[in-house]
Amino acid sequence: MVKRDQKGFGHLGLLLVAVVIAIVGLAGWKVYQANKPLPKQSTSGKAVSYNQTESRALTSGNCSGAGSVNIGPPMPLDQVSFVLPYGEVVGGHVTPIDHQYYNGLLANSALRDTYDVIAPADGNIVSVQHRGDKVNTPPHTVDTPSSDEYRIVIAHTCSFLTYVDLVTSLDANIKSKVPALSGGQGASVKIPVTKGEVIGHIGGQTLDFAVWDLSRPLQGFVDYADYSGESWKPYTAPPTDYMDSSTKAAVVAKYIRTAAPVDGKIDYDIDGKLIGNWFLQGSGGYHAASNTAQNYWVGHLSIAPDNIDPSVYIASIGNYDLYPKPAGYSGGSGGLTSTATNGGSKDAEQFVIKSAAPNPATVGQSSGLVKYELTGKTYLLANGAQWDNASFATGIRASAAGGIQGVILAQLTGARTLKFEAFPGETAAQVSGFDGNAKTYTR
Secondary structure, eight states, X not given: OHHHHHHHHHHHHHHHHHHHHHHHHHHHHHHHHHHSOOOOBBTTSOXXXXXXXXXXHHHTTOOOOBSOOOOOOSSOGGGXXXXXXXXXXXXXXXXXXXXXXXXXXXXXXXXXXOEXXXXXXXXXXXXXXEOOSOOOOSSOOTTSOOOOOEEEEEESSSSEEEEEEEESEEOHHHHTTSOOOOTTOEEEEXXXXXXXOEEEEEOSSOEEEEEEETTSOOSSOSOGGGGGGGTTGGGEEOGGGGSOHHHHHHHHTTBXXXXXXXXXXXXXXXXXXXXXXXXXXXXXXXXXXXXXXXTGGGGEEEEEEOSSOTTSEEEEETTGGGSOOOTTOOOOSTTOSOOOOGGGOOXXXXXXXXXXOSOTTTOOGGGOOEEEEEEEEEEEOTTSOBOOSSSOOSSOEEEEEEEEEEEEEEEEEETTEEEEEEEETOOGGGOOSOOTTOEEEEO
């Protein structure tokens, strides 16, 4: 009996050893899969150098090949009225926005799912995120937004991706291949799609669209670490750079920006100068792990050209509403078109810099203290009429509106250190220097 028990324990021991080896082997395989080199060979046979760490984060390895591909638009152009460029600042989008906005023919009044969302090129859908469960009643308005929307990332290669957001529904074929999602859930998937294939629908609102080229980091951010919370941002690329000539011409015909670069721009930093993005000292950058609250933008500041009319500078201030107001101050949204309340907090506001002299692109440490007056903004057509923000037009120019609404003071105390203060409701003559409400920003 003793020998039988000992033999039984021996088999059990061997089984346990086998289980341990299997577990260790599986763990090792997962580590290998997570760290194995991704493809570097492009379709042209040339090796492509790109950020493989970022590629794994965005694709979960569900990609193949490397290098860019020719793309088309994310919606059929006969369903598009106009396209807003990269770089808008509005509400909680304090720094220039890293996606374009495709507007359907009835941009603000179409019913949900009126228009098609299509794959810009062959590839794999690698990520689908559900935005939430609230379904608005049409037409969509900024006051009653829906959260029953989807964000879709497509890997065309391991180094070249596109994404669309605010998709009001997934196409039935795509939805059947995605795990059930709700309440902001996301899923890593690998769903092959072909160029022009319908992947979803949208209506009553704009479609977000952007290109990420992981082999082509932007040169206009002085510190990529500031964007670790949205680490794809430094790889935002101009869509028309990847279109054939006929496609580019058809897409640009829908663009309302005519100034180069026509796709828009988000990276305006010049090291040692005022222009560009700044982050409140200690806030951790754009969207750090320690700063994931709904009002993360409160620590943001941007001094950059308008996204439609880059001849005009915009001051975009994440904590503007937190500065003390003089008696009788009535506030406002800087005269901009959005009435969004930034998730319940109206801290962020945007203004035209009435006279950008000295030019923020030339303001450095030697400039000392600079002072700018702020006004509201309106967009005017070539004939002087006000643009309705809802229909195609070209020759649009930004114009000051509503009189002086405040003053900002700025002084670079180091190449990447800025002392800044806003004075809502004041004029330049009423502001002589910083007081105890000044803030320090870095980048």
